[in-house]
Amino acid sequence: MKVLGDLSVPGNPLIFVIGDTALTAAEDGNPLPGVAPVAKQQGQYVANLLVARQKGHSVKPFHYRDFGSLATVGRSRAVVQMGRLKIKGFIAWLLWCVAHIYFLIGFRNRLIVATNWLWNYATFQRGTRLITGMSGARMDDVSADEKKPPLRGAA
DSSP states (O other): OBOOTTSEETTEEEEEOOGGGOBOBOTTSSBOOOSHHHHHHHHHHHHHHHHHHHTTOOOOOOOOOOOOEEEEEETTEEEEEETTEEEEEHHHHHHHHHHHHHTSSSHHHHHHHHHHHHHHHHHTOOGGGOOOSOTTOOHHHHHHHHHSOOOOSOO
């Protein structure tokens, strides 16, 4: 949905749209990407805007600051682009790992994730990062339930 500069819906200044559901133009006129860094900055902006409005202050229109892009592309390989800086390979992968650990909330979470990643890297395990079925149900149980006739007239 196309939103105004304060991320509100046109015609209703009390409804805000953020994240990948908001069509927000960058300074160059191109739409902002539907990625988490944009949504995080939009959420912080709307929170600050609401506090400012409550105090009777005005806020400048939303402005996204691009800190760069990081993507892992395989074991020990990644690509990083931060402004004019472009890195690929192992060093980029290390930077990707550090950035992701840094943005976790709390020391305990950082330590657990870093330890798990180190163990998985050393033992070549990958399964902890894969979604491979329904949580809490075995596929045998699901297929058996599908074969049962529906209940009728149960009282």
